[in-house]
Amino acid sequence: MQIRCRIAAAARIDSERSDPLLAVSLLAVSKSQTSAAIRELAVALKHGQGDRRPAFGENYVQEAVAKRQDLSDLALEWHLIGPLQSNKCSLAAAHFDWVQSVDRLKLIPLLARGRPKALAPLNVLLQVNIDDEDSKSGCTPEALPDLAAAVACESRLRLRGLMAIPAPHLDPELRRQAFRRMHDLFDSLRRAYPTVDTLSMGMSEDFELALQEGATLVRLGTALFGPREPQD
């Protein structure tokens, strides 16, 4: 798959990485895609990915629950990447493997309580509003220490790292700076918490730049599925 080759090439520029393909996870963003389209891509991704489960990202809890039921015969990993409301926490905690959009303290005990005992701890990324945009979800960099400590205290949650959606700057240099600030925050978090290993940043338009700046997980929608119907 050509995307995998581009990921490997971009990750190689980040000199700390010893094995670019091993260190980078690919999340296929499947919002607004049908279960049939996800099934087709899951089969394609499975090839050449060894025993790693293909991972899909969804923005809406209910939409994801329905698709997960349609695709329950496949071994897939599901990530919530859209804004999380407190009244959806227990549903999200029961149906996702990862929640990438935790951005306030209130959500943390709700997710922990909602995580079924039979499942492994829920993987959590803290979402940072790295460009301080009014419209965006995500916490401030200053809020990270308290949020991280709260997640780390919950045995039903596992703190894995950070996620960001930088502003769509036309100037690639400004985008690079946002990715670089995220990487600095990630480095400090990693020093404090040994479970932290994931920096989720980069989408179809800018994933190569994100990988050059140290992303370990890229979230690709249109690059994998083609253009979406306008919806969000």
Ligand SMILES: *Cc1c(COP(=O)(O)O)cnc(C)c1O
């Ligand atoms: C939609 C979305 C993506 C994927 O966007 P593309 O530009 O289609 O790759 C990635 N992350 C989040 C949080 C999204 O909402």
